Amino acid sequence: MRKIKVLKKILSANDRAARELRGIFSEKNVFALNLMSSPGSGKTSLLEKTIPSLMPSIRSGIIEGDITTSVDARRLSFFDAPVVSINTMPFGGQCHLEAAWIYEAFEQMNSNDFEILFIENIGNLVCPAEFDTGSHKNAVIISVTEGEDKPLKYPLAFRESDIMVINKCDLIDVLDFDLPALIKNARKINPGIEFLTVSARSGEGIDKWVGWLRKEYDILSGGGND
Amino acid sequence: MHELSIAEKLISELELSFSRRELNKIERINVKISEYSGVVPESLDLAFSALKGETLLKKSSLDIDIVPVKLNCRSCGSIMRADSLPVLICSGCGSNEVDIDGEVEMMIDSVEVYD
Numbered sequence: 001m002r003k004i005k006v007l008k009k010i011l012s013a014n015d016r017a018a019r020e021l022r023g024i025f026s027e028k029n030v031f032a033l034n035l036m037s038s039p040g041s042g043k044t045s046l047l048e049k050t051i052p053s054l055m056p057s058i059r060s061g062i063i064e065g066d067i068t069t070s071v072d073a074r075r076l077s078f079f080d081a082p083v084v085s086i087n088t089m090p091f092g093g094q095c096h097l098e099a100a101w102i103y104e105a106f107e108q109m110n111s112n113d114f115e116i117l118f119i120e121n122i123g124n125l126v127c128p129a130e131f132d133t134g135s136h137k138n139a140v141i142i143s144v145t146e147g148e149d150k151p152l153k154y155p156l157a158f159r160e161s162d163i164m165v166i167n168k169c170d171l172i173d174v175l176d177f178d179l180p181a182l183i184k185n186a187r188k189i190n191p192g193i194e195f196l197t198v199s200a201r202s203g204e205g206i207d208k209w210v211g212w213l214r215k216e217y218d219i220l221s222g223g224g225n226d
Numbered sequence: 227m228h229e230l231s232i233a234e235k236l237i238s239e240l241e242l243s244f245s246r247r248e249l250n251k252i253e254r255i256n257v258k259i260s261e262y263s264g265v266v267p268e269s270l271d272l273a274f275s276a277l278k279g280e281t282l283l284k285k286s287s288l289d290i291d292i293v294p295v296k297l298n299c300r301s302c303g304s305i306m307r308a309d310s311l312p313v314l315i316c317s318g319c320g321s322n323e324v325d326i327d328g329e330v331e332m333m334i335d336s337v338e339v340y341d
Contacts, residue, residue, distance in 0.1 A: 001253065001338050001339070001340060001341075002338065002339050002341050003336050003337070003338050004336060004337050004338075004339060005335070005336045006240075006243060006334040006335065006336055006337055007333065007334070007335065007336075008239050008243060008333065008334045009239075009331055009332065009333055009334075010232055010235050010236045010239060010257070010331075010332040010333065010334060011232070011235060011331075011332060012239065013235060013238070013239070014235070091231075092230060092231070094228065094230070094231055095228055096228055096231075098231070126228070126264040127228035127264070129264060130228060130232075130263060130264060130265075131228075152312055152313070154264075155262070155311075155312035156262065156263065156264050159262075159314075187322070188313045188314075188315075188322060189312060189313065189314065191322045191323060
């Protein structure tokens with residue numbers, strides 16, 4: 001028996017595709033944001049509130065990941081924003097999006113039609129965290145109907161995220177949700193993570209979220225003098 | 227169940243690295259996976275076993291080595307093994323301003339072949 005050293009990253013093909021894609025997004029002046037969360041945290045509802053609030057100065061494009069169905073893509077198709085749906089069923093029902101699939105979806109869009117590309121990942125906090133999507137930043141959405149201990153249970157998703165958006169904050173009082181404990185847990189995993197509390201239902205906090213998105217787009221496009 | 231696509235990628239990386247003749251002779255694949263990744267070794271092994279039958283790697287088995295997380299402390303500069311996962315703190319000074327040493331990655335370390 002002979003041992004041969006290989007020393008290759010298993011995900012190197014995805015990492016390469018993601019790096020290339022990030023370069024393309026930057027070159028086209030599109031700020032790409034990957035949204036990760038558990039199912040039902042309100043990613044699509046958040047986008048329904050966000051897209052009109054960014055208009056008209058910032059237009060959105062959406063890549064919508066789902067294992068099956070295009071329900072979410074249909075919900076977002078009422079806005080004047082291009083939506084491309086990726087169903088992972090043909091790829092074995094995968095629970096995450098990969099850079100190559102996002103590349104293909106992005107090629108179906110006209111990048112002159114939007115300034116921010118939202119990549120709505122599959123609702124799952126484990127798998128998407130392992131696969132670089134090519135986005136500039138990652139956001140993790142968590143709702144107050146979930147536990148305060150989510151960051152400790154799914155550390156990689158919180159470690160990889162730049163911002164934590166805490167949704168359904170209008171329900172905090174009914175639920176006895178311990179917001180400081182959630183923030184403390186998230187900071188234990190990722191000391192630098194930013195956070196915002198919002199309600200996609202009542203609209204509370206959406207202005208701050210939109211402000212964060214505008215700031216990130218300005219940074220990418222060179223201080224907002226585009 | 228992203229172990230299935232990780233197993234697929236593992237197979238395609240090996241198919242790129244070795245000739246058909248060499249692939250046929252691979253007996254064991256040594257893989258290193260960071261303790262901080264979300265991969266379940268048993269699931270990866272199961273996924274690999276399910277997929278290998280269709281490939282030239284059908285005679286090979288997977289050996290998965292879980293690699294402990296090493297931390298670099300930005301406050302005191304020490305390097306240590308993370309002993310309070312999933313929380314990343316410096317066991318020396320208690321700071322949470324720590325970086326994971328290297329990447330949280332999955333690596334094909336080596337293969338063992340019959341000659």
